[in-house]
Structure formats: C-alpha cells, structure tokens
Amino acid sequence: MRLTRTILAFALLAAVAPIALAQSQVEITSDVFVMNEAARQAEFEGNVMVVHPNVTVWAPKVVATYGEGGTTDIRTFEASGGNVRLKTADQDATGERAVFTPGDQLLRLTGNVKVTNASGTVDASELVVNLETNVSTFTSTGGGRVTGIFTSQ
Template identity: 30%
Template sequence: MLRYLPALALVVALPAWGQNLTFGGMRADTSAPVEIAADALAVNQSDGTAVFTGNVVIGQGAMRLSAGRVDVTYAEGGTTRIRSLRAEGDVTLVSGDDAAEAQEALYDVEAGQVTLIGDVILAQGGNVLTGQRMEVDLATGAARVEGRVRTILQPGQQGGGN
C-alpha cells in the first residue's frame, strides 16, 4: 500500500508567506485591444472613469475576465486607453486551460499585472490551488499566491494539465 502513496492526490497547506508558480496559459498580449461587454455603462467624463455593470466580460487577446461590476480608469487624454480595471462580484479570469476565481480583481493594464483578492481558487488541469491573494505578471505568466495557500495536486499532472 505504501508504494502507491506518491500516486495519491496530495493536499499541502503552505505558510501564509506564499507560493510562486507559473500560471501556465496566463500570458496576455498587453498591447492588444481591451474589449468590454456589459448590460449597462455609466461614464464620468470629468474624472475619466466608467462603470460597467451586469454580466461584464472583458477580453484582451486570449484572456477573459468576467464579473458583476467593473470600474474602469482611463489614461490621460480621454477614453481611448484604459489605465486600470477593478472587477468585483463573481470574478473569473481565464487564459488557456487555466482558470481562477476571486471576490475582486485589479488589472493594471499599463503594467500588465493582475491581482486577484479574496478566496482565490486557481484550477490548472486537475490541480487546484487556493489562497487569499494572487498576483500574475501577464508578460511572463509568473504568479505568486499568498494567504494560507493550499494545493491539491493530481498524480501524473503538471500545471496546465500537461
């Protein structure tokens, strides 16, 4: 029986300082256009912000983010370039075979950095990782998870289902 122990799914609780990983498909062309679809939009020209509500779906290249509400801050000079996004309410981030859920997401478009906050769940193939905060560098796909990190690793699989 003990010889089969390594083949069993592992559950690992790591210290709250975090875990580094590669978010396999979570790379994005940060120079690609950002497309947003929603049920409603309110724009405030005076402070350069917009609020998208209801079934919000944001796409940039192969990356998709969905949420109940997304606040957009535009870069200086009008509404032609987005500086940052703040999503809340059933946030889901998908890229390739990787998917993550959280309570909130902050996307610094100019820096190419996404931060997921609150009850983060990351699924890569059959592997699952949870924590309280995950930061992803979209240029490299490198990610860092913090806050009572837990992983479930399936035998014979690596991140991204490979």
C-alpha cells in the same frame, strides 16, 4: 457633443485590450454602461462579460480608469462584486476582486482565490501575476494558508 461621447465610449471598448498585453478586439456586455468623462472612468455593471482573444472575464461590475491620454491610456481595469472569474485556454481563476494595472503589468486577484488548471487547484487569499516576468505569487492572510492539490499525469 453626444456623438463625441459615443465615439469615446466605443474607443474605450477597444482600449481595454491591455488586460492581455495585445491590441485586438474586445467585446464587453453588461446591463448598464456609464461613461464619466470628469472622473475618467467607464463603468460596466450587471452581468458583465469581457471577451478578449486571450481571456474572458465575468464580474458583477467592471471599471476602467484612464489617464490624461484618454481612453487609450488605461490606468486600471478593475472587476469586482464578489464573484469574479477569469478564464483562459489553460486555466480558470475565481475570486472577489481582480485589478490589472498596465503600468506595472500586475494582475491582482483577491478574496477566496481559486485557480484550476490541468495539473491541479490552488486556493489562497491573493494571487499576484506579473505579466512581464510571468511570475505568479499566491499568498494567504489572516492565519490561513495557501493550499494546493496537484494531480500527476
């Protein structure tokens, strides 16, 4: 039974790839890894780093929740802990929490969001990226405003 759980844990590591819409190798490192089959969750905690060919994620905690299909049926991928960073080749984004839901292809980054790329920086309370339509929406809450600083090249 222990070997089965270990195999499932490694299968989950390969299944986290939906975060970037492609099946490929994913490497996850953390201080602690807990596989909770009853809750259908894999939890990585402490200095978590998820390396995928299209994105690298750093966070204090990452939880992947999967459905009845097992570890190949990822329902949510959540990075949390107040210091979340997502870096791609073109941009760097930080916030307090990031949630990706493969079912609707939405990536939601919340809490003191800052996105920086070659053309500038945008600050907001929340960023929602629809990976299917490639539309990004920045919003602000609590009377704040979305702020952008853009550089002409």
